[in-house]
Amino acid sequence: MRTTKLSFDRRALATEAMQAATATRARAKLDQTGPICIYGLCETLGVVVRFNNINMEGMYQRGVPARIHLSARRPLPRRAYNCAHELGHHVFGHGSSIDELREDAKARPWENPKEFLADTFAGFALMPIIGLRRAFAVRRWTPETATPWQIFTIACEFGVGYGTLLTHLSAGLNMLSHRRAEALQRVTPKALRADILGKTTSDPLIVADCHRTAPTLDAEVNTLLLLPPGAEIAGDGLVFERDLAVGRLFRAAKAGIFQVRAGDWAVFVRIAPVQKDEPWYGYIGLAQYRHLEEDLDE
Ligand SMILES: [Zn+2]
Numbered sequence: 001m002r003t004t005k006l007s008f009d010r011r012a013l014a015t016e017a018m019q020a021a022t023a024t025r026a027r028a029k030l031d032q033t034g035p036i037c038i039y040g041l042c043e044t045l046g047v048v049v050r051f052n053n054i055n056m057e058g059m060y061q062r063g064v065p066a067r068i069h070l071s072a073r074r075p076l077p078r079r080a081y082n083c084a085h086e087l088g089h090h091v092f093g094h095g096s097s098i099d100e101l102r103e104d105a106k107a108r109p110w111e112n113p114k115e116f117l118a119d120t121f122a123g124f125a126l127m128p129i130i131g132l133r134r135a136f137a138v139r140r141w142t143p144e145t146a147t148p149w150q151i152f153t154i155a156c157e158f159g160v161g162y163g164t165l166l167t168h169l170s171a172g173l174n175m176l177s178h179r180r181a182e183a184l185q186r187v188t189p190k191a192l193r194a195d196i197l198g199k200t201t202s203d204p205l206i207v208a209d210c211h212r213t214a215p216t217l218d219a220e221v222n223t224l225l226l227l228p229p230g231a232e233i234a235g236d237g238l239v240f241e242r243d244l245a246v247g248r249l250f251r252a253a254k255a256g257i258f259q260v261r262a263g264d265w266a267v268f269v270r271i272a273p274v275q276k277d278e279p280w281y282g283y284i285g286l287a288q289y290r291h292l293e294e295d296l297d298e
Pocket of ligand 1: 118
């Protein structure tokens with residue numbers, strides 16, 4: 001009897017994915033260390049990205065131009081990861097395909113080499129190894145001894161989810177033991193937020209400390225942002241909530257781009273709207289227009 005399960009050389013494919021991620025960043029004149037805006041990268045490469053109200057992860061549509069469709073129903077960091085995954089299908093010349101919903105972000109259906117390639121590409125494109133090493137070193141943290149909120153802070157810097165960073169650190173880069181990764185994976189996002197904020201909330205949270213290097217920070221209306229102590233906002237896009245020992249807590253209030261300063265540190269917070277009647281669904285429309293103050297669609 002022949003088995004239907006595909007077997008493939010994961011190590012060879014992972015190397016291929018890493019090289020493709022490096023080459024793709026280089027083609028777009030991005031460095032090989034810092035966090036990137038995946039939507040900006042797609043735009044540079046001529047790939048059109050659109051958010052839709054469809055219950056899925058993402059979809060790649062081959063053609064001229066190539067198109068990526070992402071579900072606006074997924075959490076913000078998940079959308080960025082899904083975009084990088086679909087860009088992986090594009091870079092490797094795969095055909096049009098749809099990625100069905102994966103409720104468990106940690107589950108990786110890696111029986112399919114194309115999906116393995118796209119996932120591994122996404123990991124390396126969003127979280128380059130030199131960038132992660134720098135992110136831990138500059139804070140004097142190490143992956144193996146980092147606390148859940150330290151891991152979460154670095155996940156926020158690279159615009160990915162907590163579990164996604166853990167998977168990449170352990171399975172992709174061998175920078176974290178499987179045992180420690182498993183222990184950290186057991187911490188739920190809700191418990192993490194409660195630990196950081198001192199009370200439970202179902203609203204998404206982004207943590208930005210003064211070691212964060214990216215010039216922009218993507219959020220959406222209702223997102224909580226924990227910014228460095230002393231942070232001041234230009235404009236009315238963020239509403240101050242309260243001071244915490246580790247920083248100042250704000251809530252994203254309206255769409256647009258707003259500068260935040262804390263001493264020498266500065267970042268442009270780019271806030272996308274959410275659906276008015278369904279505030280848990282994100283912006284629907286072309287990615288390039290997601291921060292416009294007025295609703296604008298195709
Ligand atoms: Zn896929």
